[in-house]
Amino acid sequence: MRRFLTSQAKGLVDHTTRRQHHKSPSFLSLLTPQSRPLAPLSSLSRLLSSTSEMAASSDSTSSLPVTLDSINPKVLKCEYAVRGEIVNIAQKLQEDLKSNKDAYPFDEIIYCNIGNPQSLGQLPIRFFREVLALCDHSSLLDESETHGLFSTDSIDRAWKILDQIPGRATGAYSHSQGIKGLRDTIAAGIEARDGFPADPNDIFLTDGASPAVHMMMQLLLSSEKDGILCPIPQYPLYSASIALHGGSLVPYYLDEATGWGLEISELKKQLEEARSKGITVRALVVINPGNPTGQVLAEENQCDIVNFCKQEGLVLLADEVYQENVYVPDKKFHSFKKIARSLGHGEKDISLVSFQSVSKGYYGECGKRGGYMEVTGFTSDVREQIYKMASVNLCSNISGQILASLVMSPPKPGDDSYDSYMVERDGILSSMAKRAKTLEEALNNLEGVTCNRAEGAMYLFPRMNLPQKAIEAAEAEKTAPDAFYCKRLLNATGVVVVPGSGFGQVPGTWHFRCTILSQEDKIPAIVNRLTEFHKSFMDEFRD
Numbered sequence: 001m002r003r004f005l006t007s008q009a010k011g012l013v014d015h016t017t018r019r020q021h022h023k024s025p026s027f028l029s030l031l032t033p034q035s036r037p038l039a040p041l042s043s044l045s046r047l048l049s050s051t052s053e054m055a056a057s058s059d060s061t062s063s064l065p066v067t068l069d070s071i072n073p074k075v076l077k078c079e080y081a082v083r084g085e086i087v088n089i090a091q092k093l094q095e096d097l098k099s100n101k102d103a104y105p106f107d108e109i110i111y112c113n114i115g116n117p118q119s120l121g122q123l124p125i126r127f128f129r130e131v132l133a134l135c136d137h138s139s140l141l142d143e144s145e146t147h148g149l150f151s152t153d154s155i156d157r158a159w160k161i162l163d164q165i166p167g168r169a170t171g172a173y174s175h176s177q178g179i180k181g182l183r184d185t186i187a188a189g190i191e192a193r194d195g196f197p198a199d200p201n202d203i204f205l206t207d208g209a210s211p212a213v214h215m216m217m218q219l220l221l222s223s224e225k226d227g228i229l230c231p232i233p234q235y236p237l238y239s240a241s242i243a244l245h246g247g248s249l250v251p252y253y254l255d256e257a258t259g260w261g262l263e264i265s266e267l268k269k270q271l272e273e274a275r276s277k278g279i280t281v282r283a284l285v286v287i288n289p290g291n292p293t294g295q296v297l298a299e300e301n302q303c304d305i306v307n308f309c310k311q312e313g314l315v316l317l318a319d320e321v322y323q324e325n326v327y328v329p330d331k332k333f334h335s336f337k338k339i340a341r342s343l344g345h346g347e348k349d350i351s352l353v354s355f356q357s358v359s360k361g362y363y364g365e366c367g368k369r370g371g372y373m374e375v376t377g378f379t380s381d382v383r384e385q386i387y388k389m390a391s392v393n394l395c396s397n398i399s400g401q402i403l404a405s406l407v408m409s410p411p412k413p414g415d416d417s418y419d420s421y422m423v424e425r426d427g428i429l430s431s432m433a434k435r436a437k438t439l440e441e442a443l444n445n446l447e448g449v450t451c452n453r454a455e456g457a458m459y460l461f462p463r464m465n466l467p468q469k470a471i472e473a474a475e476a477e478k479t480a481p482d483a484f485y486c487k488r489l490l491n492a493t494g495v496v497v498v499p500g501s502g503f504g505q506v507p508g509t510w511h512f513r514c515t516i517l518s519q520e521d522k523i524p525a526i527v528n529r530l531t532e533f534h535k536s537f538m539d540e541f542r543d
């Protein structure tokens with residue numbers, strides 16, 4: 001591997017870095033004052049804002065009506081690191097690579113920054129796509145050749161779904177909660193998963209989990225006096241959404257030393273602290289399996305969390321989009337609804353929202369934008385308000401709705417496509433487990449790096465014990481040390497990871513998030529590039 005940047009390539013990166021000095025407030029500013037000592041996010045957000053900064057400077061001489069000073073400050077406050085500064089640089093490098101191949105010490109950018117499986121070569125599940133294709137172009141169902149090309153269960157399923165859609169019109173708006181027949185299928189899938197009843201009227205189909213999270217934040221947050229307990233590190237959808245809706249993020253820290261454990265004592269401490277500052281904490285967010293931290297919660301821990309929410313009158317916002325992504329035999333996914341119902345807590349005892357998505361699991365259909373939230377334990381008048389919010393968006397897209405029903409009701413034993421479906425599904429999940437293990441071991445072999453195992457989800461979140469000299473070099477560049485490391489890594493290897501400061505971390509600790517989604521044939525190259533880079537980085541900065 002060529003190790004050093006040519007001056008041309010270096011210039012591209014330096015130029016991008018220099019432009020970013022606009023002070024965009026980070027999600028730290030959402031935190032209550034005493035709980036604000038997270039490591040700074042500033043460098044990442046500053047480069048991210050480089051485009052808006054250029055616009056702002058030109059606005060000062062133009063007469064256009066919208067400037068950074070006049071837009072909603074909540075938009076300025078909002079940050080989203082997984083598509084932030086480093087990714088912007090990577091995209092520019094990728095563009096430049098096309099015409100300047102020799103200018104770089106690598107010949108391709110490897111994106112390990114975002115949970116986007118199909119962009120990295122993962123194939124879609126055939127049964128799901130067959131059903132989608134047949135629903136979308138239903139005249140195929142009348143063609144005799146179709147029976148030779150499509151499995152009999154995908155044809156049957158397509159008919160069943162089309163019969164559930166008024167006028168079989170997949171291009172028409174649907175009910176704002178989603179097509180009733182699809183919600184029936186999803187409710188049956190939840191019931192089969194949990195062993196407890198699910199009501200189709202509790203299901204709201206959405207364009208992925210993200211809009212569902214926004215909807216709940218919009219419902220719960222009126223001002224910064226309303227707080228949401230959120231894990232740190234967290235997936236920045238939560239900090240971004242709390243910022244956009246004007247609330248306060250009340251952080252609770254996951255314990256890295258115990259495999260990113262979620263301690264009830266920490267929840268209590270942060271809740272009390274927030275309350276003492278006059279904040280009404282409305283909800284607790286739990287991401288299980290965790291992003292970026294990859295832990296899978298133990299059942300007893302989940303019981304304690306449910307009891308805590310019940311006792312404290314908090315809505316439990318359960319992000320369960322990685323429910324299919326569990327890689328270790330000693331852990332199992334349990335939905336929070338199942339846990340609550342097993343404890344005997346019904347609709348009247350606890351308010352619970354579970355988010356699911358077609359983007360993750362073994363299906364990885366993120367571009368199709370499908371998902372749902374199951375909303376339980378809300379009064380009928382509040383439910384009506386949620387329905388009203390959904391209806392303002394008219395409905396979610398129909399292909400996403402169909403996919404959401406398919407992931408909750410895949411082929412069953414005896415179905416025509418069952419065997420091939422199982423081969424595809426198990427192949428993807430076992431390969432993810434293998435890739436997670438290989439990367440985890442490689443990371444743990446790096447000097448000064450420790451990495452908890454990825455029990456689930458799609459990420460590793462290693463901790464770097466960075467030398468003081470590297471921290472000072474980062475400070476001199478007004479960059480967070482982990483962002484400094486990640487930029488250097490990108491410049492030297494083309495590997496894109498996200499600095500831990502984009503997710504929040506205990507002050508003074510430095511991490512990055514690396515997905516496990518690159519295909520198996522790319523993993524050795526990632527390991528080699530990472531290992532070689534890390535060694536030269538340490539040689540340069542070792543104290």
Ligand SMILES: Cc1ncc(COP(=O)(O)O)c(C=O)c1O
Pocket residue numbers: 115207208209210211235237287291319321356357358359366370371
């Ligand atoms: C924990 C978590 N929740 C929600 C989402 C949003 O997913 P989508 O909107 O694609 O369903 C993601 C995406 O990466 C995620 O990691």
